[in-house]
Amino acid sequence: MAKMTVCILNSKSIDINEAIDIKDSGSKVAADFRCTECNKPVRPHRAGGHAAAHFEHLERNPNCSQSHVAR
Numbered sequence: 577m578a579k580m581t582v583c584i585l586n587s588k589s590i591d592i593n594e595a596i597d598i599k600d601s602g603s604k605v606a607a608d609f610r611c612t613e614c615n616k617p618v619r620p621h622r623a624g625g626h627a628a629a630h631f632e633h634l635e636r637n638p639n640c641s642q643s644h645v646a647r
């Protein structure tokens with residue numbers, strides 16, 4: 577299953593690596609990452625173990641094809 581690796585930030589699409597850089601930069605600006613499909617809030621998860629870096633919805637959205645259960 578393809579992971580979500582692109583999101584919207586300030587009306588522009590950015591990829592997961594940019595999002596993690598922004599998160600890691602310690603910016604005090606709350607980064608408002610949004611799903612490209614449903615426009616709900618998402619957050620970046622860095623790669624770890626067997627999982628590639630990807631975005632996850634803060635709240636699962638059954639109507640969004642990008643909102644997968646995280647397993």
Ligand SMILES: [Zn+2]
Pocket residue numbers: 611612613614615616633637640641642643
């Ligand atoms: Zn979504």
